[in-house]
Amino acid sequence: MTTQEPVIVIDNFHKSYGKVQAVKGITMRVEQGEIFGFLGPNGAGKTTTIRCMLDVIRPTSGTLRVLGLDAQRDKMELHRHIGYLPGDVRLPGQMTGKQVINYFSRLQGLEPVLLDDLVARFDVEMKRPLKSYSKGMRQKIGVVLAFMCDPEVLILDEPTSGLDPLLQRTFNEFLLQEQARGKTIFMSSHIMSDVEKVCQRVAVIRQGEIVTIEEVEKLRQKAGQRVTVEFGDPVSADEVARMPGVSMVTSHNSAYHFNVSGNMDALIKALSHHEVLRLQAEEAPLEEVFLKFYEETKEAASR
Amino acid sequence: MASTSIPTTVAAPKKRARGLTITMRALSNSKIILSYGAFYALFIAVVIGFLYPSISSINMNAYLTSNAVAGLLGAKLTNANSYSALAALELYSSFYVLIWGGIIAYIAGSTLPASIENGTLDLALARPISRTRYYLEVWLGATIGAVILSVTTFLAVWVSTLFVKNAGIDWTWLIIAQTLELAAMFLAGGIGVLFGSFINASRAAGGAAIGILALFYLMNTLGGISDNLSWMLKIEPIYYIQGIQALAVHSITGWYPLVPVIGGLVCGIAGLVIFNRRDLPTT
Numbered sequence: 001m002t003t004q005e006p007v008i009v010i011d012n013f014h015k016s017y018g019k020v021q022a023v024k025g026i027t028m029r030v031e032q033g034e035i036f037g038f039l040g041p042n043g044a045g046k047t048t049t050i051r052c053m054l055d056v057i058r059p060t061s062g063t064l065r066v067l068g069l070d071a072q073r074d075k076m077e078l079h080r081h082i083g084y085l086p087g088d089v090r091l092p093g094q095m096t097g098k099q100v101i102n103y104f105s106r107l108q109g110l111e112p113v114l115l116d117d118l119v120a121r122f123d124v125e126m127k128r129p130l131k132s133y134s135k136g137m138r139q140k141i142g143v144v145l146a147f148m149c150d151p152e153v154l155i156l157d158e159p160t161s162g163l164d165p166l167l168q169r170t171f172n173e174f175l176l177q178e179q180a181r182g183k184t185i186f187m188s189s190h191i192m193s194d195v196e197k198v199c200q201r202v203a204v205i206r207q208g209e210i211v212t213i214e215e216v217e218k219l220r221q222k223a224g225q226r227v228t229v230e231f232g233d234p235v236s237a238d239e240v241a242r243m244p245g246v247s248m249v250t251s252h253n254s255a256y257h258f259n260v261s262g263n264m265d266a267l268i269k270a271l272s273h274h275e276v277l278r279l280q281a282e283e284a285p286l287e288e289v290f291l292k293f294y295e296e297t298k299e300a301a302s303r
Numbered sequence: 304m305a306s307t308s309i310p311t312t313v314a315a316p317k318k319r320a321r322g323l324t325i326t327m328r329a330l331s332n333s334k335i336i337l338s339y340g341a342f343y344a345l346f347i348a349v350v351i352g353f354l355y356p357s358i359s360s361i362n363m364n365a366y367l368t369s370n371a372v373a374g375l376l377g378a379k380l381t382n383a384n385s386y387s388a389l390a391a392l393e394l395y396s397s398f399y400v401l402i403w404g405g406i407i408a409y410i411a412g413s414t415l416p417a418s419i420e421n422g423t424l425d426l427a428l429a430r431p432i433s434r435t436r437y438y439l440e441v442w443l444g445a446t447i448g449a450v451i452l453s454v455t456t457f458l459a460v461w462v463s464t465l466f467v468k469n470a471g472i473d474w475t476w477l478i479i480a481q482t483l484e485l486a487a488m489f490l491a492g493g494i495g496v497l498f499g500s501f502i503n504a505s506r507a508a509g510g511a512a513i514g515i516l517a518l519f520y521l522m523n524t525l526g527g528i529s530d531n532l533s534w535m536l537k538i539e540p541i542y543y544i545q546g547i548q549a550l551a552v553h554s555i556t557g558w559y560p561l562v563p564v565i566g567g568l569v570c571g572i573a574g575l576v577i578f579n580r581r582d583l584p585t586t
């Protein structure tokens with residue numbers, strides 16, 4: 001299926017549960033062949049958005065379109081082309097992995113063409129009843145269910161939840177391979193490090209509102225550098241905080257640690273007025289940018 | 304862990320027939336409770352077959368014609384000395400409407416919420432399956448369950464006649480009685496899917512559906528016991544399901560069977576509307 005518009009188009013989408021507004025008018029676009037991260041703390045509205053895209057719940061207002069099809073009106077046609085991995089993969093305990101895969105492949109109305117590859121790649125147990133599976137094993141079955149019929153668009157709700165680090169790496173490699181095959185992937189997470197390895201862009205949602213939609217690279221630039229400085233002369237924390245581009249100042253063992261955004265030149269010139277015993281700079285983890293969004297949420301809530 | 308690489312070009316997946324996948328799964332999940340019902344029918348039929356020679360010599364007329372017992376059975380029998388009447392008493396009274404209806408109501412009521420509880424509903428509806436189809440397949444599963452119980456009960460009566468001398472069953476009236484019981488189970492299935500359409504916990508939905516049937520049974524009993532409460536009979540559907548009357552005394556009121564069928568359809572369609580309109584929960 002080819003579409004002129006972006007693969008996923010969400011316009012002014014609202015969802016309320018009684019008086020509680022879970023999602024407050026979000027708008028975003030996901031382009032063909034993109035791996036798009038949808039980040040936010042628990043309860044921010046990620047799963048609500050995803051479940052509306054699948055018509056399991058209905059929007060209060062606004063539109064959600066995938067592959068040019070309306071998520072509510074054209075859901076039958078749309079669902080032929082998407083694969084879905086829920087946030088919490090729960091499956092009937094009495095069925096085996098093989099039975100559950102056969103059941104959902106029948107419901108999809110398609111042969112699971114990628115089944116053998118997926119089973120081998122993720123080392124999926126197929127013969128035992130699902131009630132004996134650990135969370136990670138169920139998650140692997142969920143991954144197989146989402147990808148097995150080779151859909152064009154993947155909607156993944158916290159896909160690495162429950163996977164061990166080795167499997168997470170395998171899964172990330174797999175996502176990149178799928179992207180190379182032209183798949184569009186929309187994945188939610190509350191862990192920045194999960195998405196920064198594979199996503200080109202991320203949207204951050206907080207309390208039902210989009211805070212930012214950025215390329216991961218630009219977020220990295222925003223995060224700037226994490227700098228450690230040890231001075232030979234007495235320098236107060238206030239003075240460090242006033243230096244150009246400096247934020248998030250902490251001190252430990254006579255050294256100051258802080259973030260610097262943008263050009264380092266002005267900072268180095270400011271530091272040159274003092275005796276510098278040690279200077280160390282490294283890329284700030286994106287997790288900190290994301291945590292900043294989280295903290296703003298708490299502050300907003302407390303106001 | 305094997306490291307594999309999916310070829311850049313993968314053959315388009317072939318189409319696969321869906322069939323009645325959801326119905327078959329609903330029936331498979333209900334096989335234990337259906338087996339209990341089928342075993343119970345067979346057991347009762349065989350027991351009354353064995354007991355018939357002794358029971359037939361007892362004059363139970365005074366017992367059967369009392370208001371209290373008639374209220375419990377859903378009909379006032381004047382003679383239970385024939386094997387037909389005994390089979391009707393033990394397999395087609397309103398009490399058995401409650402038992403087999405309860406089984407079907409539980410299956411119909413619990414299947415949809417169970418698919419919410421075990422996470423399969425989200426995954427199923429993310430595929431090209433409409434809610435209407437999902438719901439109707441669940442309802443069909445309960446109806447097939449009702450047919451299975453009906454056929455089993457019919458066969459159970461036939462088995463019992465193999466060792467009852469001069470059983471004298473009128474097969475046409477047995478079919479009519481069984482059809483009335485099937486109509487009762489259809490009603491129960493409709494009530495079940497209605498409750499399953501808006502209650503998210505399987506046991507609660509199945510239990511609530513049984514509760515409604517039990518309420519109808521209670522109204523039927525109380526209405527039969529007291530003339531002052533006879534108005535209750537007309538407003539609950541079990542009064543119109545007189546399988547016991549059909550098999551024991553070969554009589555039926557023409558339009559009565561329509562009541563449970565229409566009741567079942569109304570409940571089932573109401574549930575379909577609710578299920579199609581609501582937001583489905585994650586748990």
